[in-house]
Structures are given as C-alpha cells and as structure tokens.
Amino acid sequence: MSDEHPPATDVDLDDPSLYRNRELSELSFQRRVLHEALDDRNPLLERVKFLSIFTSNMDEFFMKRVGGLKQQVAAEVTDRTPDGRTPDEQLAEIFETARPLFDRQTRCYHEDILPALADAGIDIVDYETLTASEQSALRDYFERSVLPTLTPLTFDPAHPFPFISNLSLSLAVLTRSNPDAEVTFSRVKIPGNRPRLVSVEDDEQADDDRTFVPLEQVVAANLDLLFPDVEVLAHSTFRVTRNAEVRRNEEVAEDLVDAIRDVLHERRFATVVRLELEAGTPDRVRNLLQTHLDVSEAETFVREGPLDFRDLMQLTELDRPDRKLEPWTPQPHxxxxxxxxxxxxxxxxxxxxxxxxxxxxxxxxxxxxxxxxxxxxxxxxxxxxxxxxxxxxxxxxxxxxxxxxxxxxxxxxxxxxxxxxxxxxxxxxxxxxxxxxxxxxxxxxxxxxxxxxxxxxxxxxxxxxxxxxxxxxxxxxxxxxxxxxxxxxxxxxxxxxxxxxxxxxxxxxxxxxHDEYRKMLIAPGNMREGFTDLVRHEAAVARNGGDARIVAKMNRLEDPAMVRELYEASQAGVDVDLVVRDICRLYPGIDGVSENVSVYSVVGRFLEHSRIWYFENDEPGFYIGSADWMTRNLDNRVEGVAPVENERLQSELWTILEANLSDNRKRWRLGSDGRYEQLSPDDGAPVVNVQELMMERARAAARDADSPDWSGRTD
Structure with a gap:
C-alpha cells in the first residue's frame, strides 16, 4: 500500500495512511537485526550471533503473527487494521517482505561470513570436500553417536504421512528397492541433541583453528547405513514452522493448569504456517510436503542451505576473543x-x-x-x-x-x-x-x-x-x-x-x-487514562505558548489511540522524541501532523527492553514500568508503571534518555516514508554508542564506590 500521506490542511487523523502496519513494522525491525550480521564493523562472531538471532526472531514472528493471521483468514475475518489492511492483504505483504530478508541472510552467510570465518581459521566445509580419512572418521562418529538416535519415518501404503515437529530440521529422502519399484518418501529428523556443527579432527590444526561440517551433511552422506539394501535417489533438507496461536477459553476452563497443558499439546500439532526447502529439492518432494502439510506456494520458502541458523550460536562459544566483543561483567550497584x-x-x-x-x-x-x-x-x-x-x-x-x-x-x-x-x-x-x-x-x-x-x-x-x-x-x-x-x-x-x-x-x-491508585499507573485500571492525560497536559501547555516536551523509550508503540494523541500533541507544538525498539505505528515528520515528532530505534549487543517516560510539565515527570504503548498492554494485560520522584534518580534517567538520543553508532532514524536510516558520526565527531557509554559509567561508578571518600552519589 502507498506510504503517501494526506495534505496538511484539514487532516483526518483516522486516515489509514497515517498508521504503519504492525506486522510490516516488526519485519522492519528484523531487517535492523539482520543488519548487525551484515555490518562488518562488528566482530565476526558477533555477526554470527545475529544471524542466529534473526532466525529465532523470524521463527517466532511466523509462529505468532502469521499463525494468528492465518486463523483470521480461515475464520473469514475481513476487518481492516488501522492502516487499512485485511488479514489476507497483510499475509500477502508479509510473504513479499520476508522473502528477500531470508535471501539476504543466506547471501550474508555464504558471501561474507563463511569467507571471514575461513580467514580466521574457522572453516565450515561441505562433507564432499573432506579427505577420505576425514570422511572415514566422520562415518565412525555417525555410526557410533548419531545413527542410534535416528528414526526414519517412511510414507507408503503401510505407513501414514509422518508427523513433522515444529522448527525441526529434517531430511527428505527418496529411495527405491529396485529400478522397477515405486519411489518411496522418508523423513529423517536431524537430532537436536547432537552438535549441529560436527568438528573434523586434525592433529595438524592450530589450537584456535577449527573445521566443522554441518550435521545434516554427515547424515546425508551416510544414508546407506540408515537405508541398507535400497537405492537412495535423492535427499534434501526441509523445515516446518507451526502456528503457536493456540488458545483455550479461560472463562469456561475448570482448571487453568489443565487448559495450559492442552495448549502445549495442541501447539505440537498446530497448522503449518511456513515450509522451508533447500534449493534443488525435487518437485516430487516439494509437492508431497505442500499437499500433506497443507502449505501454499506463498508459504513455501526455497533457499540455499543451511535452513536453520540458530545453531551457529555454537561458534560464539569458541575461545576466540579476537573475534568477539569485549566480554561484559555486570557491575555492583x-x-x-x-x-x-x-x-x-x-x-x-x-x-x-x-x-x-x-x-x-x-x-x-x-x-x-x-x-x-x-x-x-x-x-x-x-x-x-x-x-x-x-x-x-x-x-x-x-x-x-x-x-x-x-x-x-x-x-x-x-x-x-x-x-x-x-x-x-x-x-x-x-x-x-x-x-x-x-x-x-x-x-x-x-x-x-x-x-x-x-x-x-x-x-x-x-x-x-x-x-x-x-x-x-x-x-x-x-x-x-x-x-x-x-x-x-x-x-x-x-x-x-x-x-x-x-x-x-x-x-x-x-x-x-481497583481503578484508583495513589501514585502508580496500573492496567487494567488507570494506566490508559493516566498516560493520555499526561500527553494531553503537554499539548495544553504548548497551545498556551509554553515549552512542552515528551521523551519516551519503549519496545513498541502500537496502540492507535496513543499514536493519535501524539499526533495531536505534535500539532499543538509539543516536541516529541521517541526511542522505540521495534514496532511503531506512527509516521514522524509529516507536515501538519507529526513534524515535531522524531522516532529512533537502537539495536546493539544488548536487547533494549527498558521503558522510560518523561513529560516536561508533569511533576514528577519521570516514569518506568513494564508496559509498552500497545493496546494489549494498556487494556488486556496487568501492568505496573511507577513514578520516579527522587531528583538524583531522575537525573540518571535523563542521562539514559540523552545517551539514547545521542547515539551515532547503533541508532536508526525513522523517516516520514516509513524507512529507517542508520545514523553515523559527522566528520571528525566521536563515535557514541549508548550501550558502551552505559558500561563505562557502570565501571566508573563501581570503582568510585570502592574509594574511602565516596559520597554515595552515582551521577
């Protein structure tokens, strides 16, 4: 859909073009996560870590968000979101947006990460490139440590189509007993309790040099031990993602514990929402899996292996400090x-x-x-x-x-x-x-x-x-x-x-x-009203010619009503700075609507999870707590936000907010077109990384506290 916005005059703040789509906004965040793997300024194993994190995040996105949308489509829901999209339209745009992200991840691995790992003496190689003695050693390892854990599941007139567990990596194997026999499909699950990257022993390697082969290649190269006396025609890897949106009606559940156990059971057998196939998968296998898993072509993602990058986290455990960020030890307060x-x-x-x-x-x-x-x-x-x-x-x-x-x-x-x-x-x-x-x-x-x-x-x-x-x-x-x-x-x-x-x-x-509390903002209760009043108070001050400012740091800004309040505050002249880690429905910088609003996102070595709110004309002005500005947090969850009244602690919070707004290394700025741009230092300006700055402040404060004349101050 178009990102064009209405003219500034006579703006309808309910116009769908003023609201970013929740799902596409989350995918935009995942693009920023993937950028940490692409960014060669990061140490090599930090980039590897983010390849793994990106896969985990996208798995969860498909399980939760795509799963929920598929349920809506199945129920023939046609209601439109605040940005004007139906569930069907959202699914189509999700698949269109996600596909190039997966392709970019794969290219990053093959074109950037693998060569860089090899230069560092960490080789991930294909099985067929190994010497005969290395292959023999891995065959012994397979027969001794992997083969006993495997259970091939064959699909034929005597066996039903096998159950494929969520997020498991599998081999699709085609075999036949003789040249005239029917071709048979079998599924072999790659065991999750064996190292995904199998070490190739070499006495001549240096201590910090390592060679690995993916476990799925070791299994594939030794299928003759799993399928003796039959011809193995083809094999390829595939991976299935299932819907996690399985719920029970709590109002009629006699026992919530039993209801949750039922949810866990049903999640194992839930609808498939994504099928990942290795490039070169035979059409016979592709068609068979799509048919029996009830997966459409749009839900099928074909890519060069590996399909599952989560296990690359194994590499971050290598003793290679030269390829990692400096380790961080949390400091005493x-x-x-x-x-x-x-x-x-x-x-x-x-x-x-x-x-x-x-x-x-x-x-x-x-x-x-x-x-x-x-x-x-x-x-x-x-x-x-x-x-x-x-x-x-x-x-x-x-x-x-x-x-x-x-x-x-x-x-x-x-x-x-x-x-x-x-x-x-x-x-x-x-x-x-x-x-x-x-x-x-x-x-x-x-x-x-x-x-x-x-x-x-x-x-x-x-x-x-x-x-x-x-x-x-x-x-x-x-x-x-x-x-x-x-x-x-x-x-x-x-x-x-x-x-x-x-x-x-x-x-x-x-x-x-209770709906009334002495100081805290509690949901359900007074939280939505409290936050709304705080924003409106800043707007009222600005309309009367006073200085007004809102600075808010949160994970997600999804609630359309709060977005509208911020639009109205901007129109009144309030300066609004938002540090929103991932989902953000608001478009900043639109003339007549949000020209006074700036939106940023920080993605770094630590996951930004804190929520801070500052309202310039409020007393005490500072708040922290568990809630994001999402409809579910304000209306459908039990949340708690507390005021911070101590001036010294307020100064600490302001320092944190200012540091986030000064970062020129890990901070991204959202434009009025809905696109993010990563900020960088001006020529000659020092690099400011908010997380490194906070680490150094914590170190310094801990050192100072050890001195005999420490006053108790932390600023």
Whole structure:
C-alpha cells in the first residue's frame, strides 16, 4: 500500500495512511537485526550471533503473527487494521517482505561470513570436500553417536504421512528397492541433541583453528547405513514452522493448569504456517510436503542451505576473543556494594529506606541487586510477607529458591505466576508445582488478562511500624536475560507505591479490582487514562505558548489511540522524541501532523527492553514500568508503571534518555516514508554508542564506590 500521506490542511487523523502496519513494522525491525550480521564493523562472531538471532526472531514472528493471521483468514475475518489492511492483504505483504530478508541472510552467510570465518581459521566445509580419512572418521562418529538416535519415518501404503515437529530440521529422502519399484518418501529428523556443527579432527590444526561440517551433511552422506539394501535417489533438507496461536477459553476452563497443558499439546500439532526447502529439492518432494502439510506456494520458502541458523550460536562459544566483543561483567550497584554494607552492618532495606535505588541491567548485577533484595527479605527475621509477580524466569531460578526459603522461614509468601507467558508455559508450570509443594500460595493468572507486571512487595516490621518495600521493574525476574536485556528497576520504600502494590496483589489473589491508585499507573485500571492525560497536559501547555516536551523509550508503540494523541500533541507544538525498539505505528515528520515528532530505534549487543517516560510539565515527570504503548498492554494485560520522584534518580534517567538520543553508532532514524536510516558520526565527531557509554559509567561508578571518600552519589 502507498506510504503517501494526506495534505496538511484539514487532516483526518483516522486516515489509514497515517498508521504503519504492525506486522510490516516488526519485519522492519528484523531487517535492523539482520543488519548487525551484515555490518562488518562488528566482530565476526558477533555477526554470527545475529544471524542466529534473526532466525529465532523470524521463527517466532511466523509462529505468532502469521499463525494468528492465518486463523483470521480461515475464520473469514475481513476487518481492516488501522492502516487499512485485511488479514489476507497483510499475509500477502508479509510473504513479499520476508522473502528477500531470508535471501539476504543466506547471501550474508555464504558471501561474507563463511569467507571471514575461513580467514580466521574457522572453516565450515561441505562433507564432499573432506579427505577420505576425514570422511572415514566422520562415518565412525555417525555410526557410533548419531545413527542410534535416528528414526526414519517412511510414507507408503503401510505407513501414514509422518508427523513433522515444529522448527525441526529434517531430511527428505527418496529411495527405491529396485529400478522397477515405486519411489518411496522418508523423513529423517536431524537430532537436536547432537552438535549441529560436527568438528573434523586434525592433529595438524592450530589450537584456535577449527573445521566443522554441518550435521545434516554427515547424515546425508551416510544414508546407506540408515537405508541398507535400497537405492537412495535423492535427499534434501526441509523445515516446518507451526502456528503457536493456540488458545483455550479461560472463562469456561475448570482448571487453568489443565487448559495450559492442552495448549502445549495442541501447539505440537498446530497448522503449518511456513515450509522451508533447500534449493534443488525435487518437485516430487516439494509437492508431497505442500499437499500433506497443507502449505501454499506463498508459504513455501526455497533457499540455499543451511535452513536453520540458530545453531551457529555454537561458534560464539569458541575461545576466540579476537573475534568477539569485549566480554561484559555486570557491575555492583555503588549503593549496594557488599563490602560497604557488610562493613557498616547495613541491609538493603536500610539503603532503600534512606533513599530510592535505581538499578540498570545488564550494567548493574541482577544477583547483587534485585535478587539480593528478595533473598535478604527471605532471611530477614523482621520481614512478615513477600509478594511477587513472575512472568518469565530461568529454569534454575534463584529468585524462586529464595521465595521457597522465605516460606520455610515462616514468611507469608504469595506468588503470581503467569501460566500464559508464551513459550514459557512449561517452565512456569514446573515452578507452580514446586511452589505449591512448599505450601506457597500461588495465583495462576487473571481470567481475561495476561499478567505482565514485574513487581515485588516486601512487608517488614520495623519497631512499632510496618514498612513496605517495593521493586517495580521493566524486565523479568530472569537472571540470564538480565545479562543481555537492558532493563530498569526501582527499589523504593515509598508507602504510596507500596499501598498500590497491596491493591494490585489483592487483585491477583482475591476478588477485587481497583481503578484508583495513589501514585502508580496500573492496567487494567488507570494506566490508559493516566498516560493520555499526561500527553494531553503537554499539548495544553504548548497551545498556551509554553515549552512542552515528551521523551519516551519503549519496545513498541502500537496502540492507535496513543499514536493519535501524539499526533495531536505534535500539532499543538509539543516536541516529541521517541526511542522505540521495534514496532511503531506512527509516521514522524509529516507536515501538519507529526513534524515535531522524531522516532529512533537502537539495536546493539544488548536487547533494549527498558521503558522510560518523561513529560516536561508533569511533576514528577519521570516514569518506568513494564508496559509498552500497545493496546494489549494498556487494556488486556496487568501492568505496573511507577513514578520516579527522587531528583538524583531522575537525573540518571535523563542521562539514559540523552545517551539514547545521542547515539551515532547503533541508532536508526525513522523517516516520514516509513524507512529507517542508520545514523553515523559527522566528520571528525566521536563515535557514541549508548550501550558502551552505559558500561563505562557502570565501571566508573563501581570503582568510585570502592574509594574511602565516596559520597554515595552515582551521577
């Protein structure tokens, strides 16, 4: 569809041309992710990492977004999105947009990455290029370690068409028992529990030189051991993606746990939304797979192998620091430095009671900040209760273990575990069982809503009073992602914030819902109205001739109503700077509509995941929390956003926002035509990389905190 916009005079803000398509906007983000693999300024193994990330992201996009659109088409839904597209039209444009992205990824691998790896002494070679002795060694490896794991599934009158599991890499094998016999199709699944890149041993290689062969080629070269006494006519790899949009009606489900288990079961057998074929796949195989998997030509993607780049992440584990970014170790927070607290016999609660604390991951250590807060609460004899909302957590979560310790230590513990956290359902079910076995009260979720807030409340007896300590974060209680996701967390003893969380947790565990809160913006409740009022207040100031500004950093700006509010604010004269990581429906720079709006996106070594809002004429003006400006977050999820009132922490947040708006290495600017351009330094200007800047600030703050005359300041 056209990206042309209406003339500035008498603008209809409901005009579909003023709204970018959600799905195409996400694909635009994936193009920026892929650029990190294309960019030869990045270290080689960092580029390899992004080839893998791009595949994982696109897999999820097809499972979730394409899967949902296919369901709409099947249900004959013809409603148009705010940008004016039907589900059918969106699918057609998605396939048209995605196909060249996959082609570009493949070219990058073959034309750029493979030669660069070879120059670095890391060779990924084809099986047929190996010497006879190398092939013999790999045949021994195959027979010993791979063959026993394989189960060929043949399709013939005696065997039904085999089930093809989601995202599995498979070999399609055509065989016949004699020249006059019928050709038979078999599927061989490449095992996911064997290294995808098989090392070729060579005693003459240097220690840092390695040669690998893809496992699928090792299997293909030794099919005679899997299909003895028959003729192997052809083989080719293929890969299937299935719909993840499988749901259960929570209102009629007698047991949400059973409903989630049903979802997990049905997802395995869900509709196929994409078929990937290796170039040169015989027409017989192509037609057979399309027919039995019910896949159209548009949903079929043919490309030169490899089809699955996720396993290239294996290469990033090589001991090659010369081909990687400098490793990053999260730093201690200056005010929570263990040596200082121990020497002064102070707890985390003493520090937070004195002044709010802002933690910034992965620059600050998760284990020494957020986990320490919860773990101290679990073992503090004065703590009466702990309440936590868990959306995603690691499989070996120290947070969960601390909550279990708290229950064993006699604390009242209530945990909200969101069973509907997509792709984490099974992990969360496992933790629910463990928590319940310890006698902890567990809420599974809220009917009609997905609980996405990242909040913890600690109730502590201090003298004759009971104090409330709160953590409000932008990211999950997940120790591993906290090393690679950029997130913020507020630790505060503010009683109003604590009382708001009391209401929120009562909503989780009881039969209550609140629309009024003292300070926090909560969805469902006052969040949409609160954000709308904040934007409108800036617009009113601008209309009256005052200076007005909004700076917002978030993952996604999808909600059409909030986009319209920003358009109206721009028309009123408000300066609006948006740092939106991926989906953004808004077009900036349109005369008479959004000429005062700038939109940027930062894509770097860490995933930008923090949400910050600044409103110049509001008091306190700064907010952080779990919600994006998406319809689902504002209306259909349980979310929490807290004000940041401490001036020192406000200064920290402003520094973060300014650094994002100053980046000239990883920042992209969205144009009024809907296209992104990566920014670069002016001639002679220094390179500014926001993530490197934040790492250096964290290092410096940790160093300064170790000095005897440290004042407690972090700016």
């Amino acid at each position: 200056p005010r929570l430095l263990e040596s200082r607290l121990d020497a002064q016999d102070r707890s985390v609660f003493d520090v937070v009671q004195a002044e709010d604390v802002l933690v910034h991951h992965p620059y600050h250590s998760f284990s020494k900040t957020v986990h320490r807060f919860i773990d101290e609460a679990a073992h503090d004899p004065d703590v009466l209760a702990i309440k936590a909302a868990i959306y995603r957590t690691s499989r070996d979560s120290n947070i969960i273990e601390s909550l279990i310790d708290a229950a064993r230590n006699g604390k009242q513990v209530a945990v909200m575990v969101e069973l509907k956290a997509r792709f984490d359902e099974e992990n969360n079910l496992r933790w629910v069982k463990r928590l319940e076995e310890e006698g902890i009260h567990v809420a599974y979720g809220t009917p009609g809503y997905k609980t996405h807030t990242k909040t913890t409340l600690v109730v502590r007896e201090e003298g004759e009073d009971v104090e409330l300590y709160s953590h409000v974060g932008t990211g999950n209680y997940h120790s591993e992602t906290a090393k690679t996701y950029v997130d913020l967390g507020l630790l505060t003893a503010d009683r109003d914030v604590g009382q708001d969380l009391v209401k929120l947790f009562n909503f989780f565990t009881g039969h209550s819902r």
